Amino acid sequence: MEHDFWHQRWRNNEIGFHEIEGSYLLKSYFESLELSSAPRIFVPLCGKTRDIAWLLDRGVEVVANELNENAVIALFSELDVEPIVKPHGVFTQYSAPKLCVFVGDFFALNSVDIGALDGVYDRAAIVALPQSLRDKYTAHLLHITNYAQQLLVTFDYDQSLLAGPPFSVTADEVQRHYSAYYTVKQLYRDRIDGGFKGQKKVFDAVYLLQK
Ligand SMILES: C[S@@+](CC[C@H](N)C(=O)[O-])C[C@H]1O[C@@H](n2cnc3c(N)ncnc32)[C@H](O)[C@@H]1O
Numbered sequence: 001m002e003h004d005f006w007h008q009r010w011r012n013n014e015i016g017f018h019e020i021e022g023s024y025l026l027k028s029y030f031e032s033l034e035l036s037s038a039p040r041i042f043v044p045l046c047g048k049t050r051d052i053a054w055l056l057d058r059g060v061e062v063v064a065n066e067l068n069e070n071a072v073i074a075l076f077s078e079l080d081v082e083p084i085v086k087p088h089g090v091f092t093q094y095s096a097p098k099l100c101v102f103v104g105d106f107f108a109l110n111s112v113d114i115g116a117l118d119g120v121y122d123r124a125a126i127v128a129l130p131q132s133l134r135d136k137y138t139a140h141l142l143h144i145t146n147y148a149q150q151l152l153v154t155f156d157y158d159q160s161l162l163a164g165p166p167f168s169v170t171a172d173e174v175q176r177h178y179s180a181y182y183t184v185k186q187l188y189r190d191r192i193d194g195g196f197k198g199q200k201k202v203f204d205a206v207y208l209l210q211k
Contacts, residue, residue, distance in 0.1 A: 150178075
């Protein structure tokens with residue numbers, strides 16, 4: 001999607017993807033990741049997700065990325081944390097103890113920006129991107145995270161019935177992107193009560209990607 005599309009969504013507060021209580025799927029499946037006692041997790045395309053608060057509460061150090069600066073300002077405000085804000089290459093870096101968010105284009109991030117990681121948490125990141133960008137997204141994510149294990153949360157539905165985002169990312173597509181690098185395990189898939197955007201048959205799914 002064009003950057004303007006997302007900036008406009010944030011400007012108009014069209015953020016139906018945002019979960020006020022955070023994702024119950026993260027809470028249910030986070031323990032599946034094999035983590036050290038002080039893990040460091042990357043959250044791509046993070047919006048102002050409350051999942052970051054949940055991770056911080058568990059002692060996880062979070063490094064994240066988001067295009068829209070107002071989303072990141074809201075993220076810190078809702079955490080009730082005053083960030084240190086400074087330029088970092090083409091990014092603006094918002095940081096606080098145990099949290100660093102790079103504001104700017106995901107595709108401009110590199111592995112040095114992100115540093116060493118224990119894992120990646122992708123919720124509504126791959127599904128935010130159209131098919132034409134998803135190969136590029138997964139290749140770049142693998143590269144900058146040095147193939148760190150992932151907890152991946154997706155949606156799938158009949159794409160012919162609904163234009164994204166969120167886009168439908170099926171189990172086959174997850175395999176196609178990642179099976180050369182990880183063992184891909186589907187931990188969960190179930191129908192979302194009521195579906196979304198007028199579509200009743202929508203599923204969410206959780207995958208664990210580990211070497
Ligand atoms: C569907 S939302 C998901 C946000 C968050 N992961 C969540 O679960 O609430 C996708 C987010 O990706 C951001 N985004 C889109 N394209 C991006 C890019 N190229 N680089 C960084 N962030 C991007 C959007 O601004 C938006 O906040």
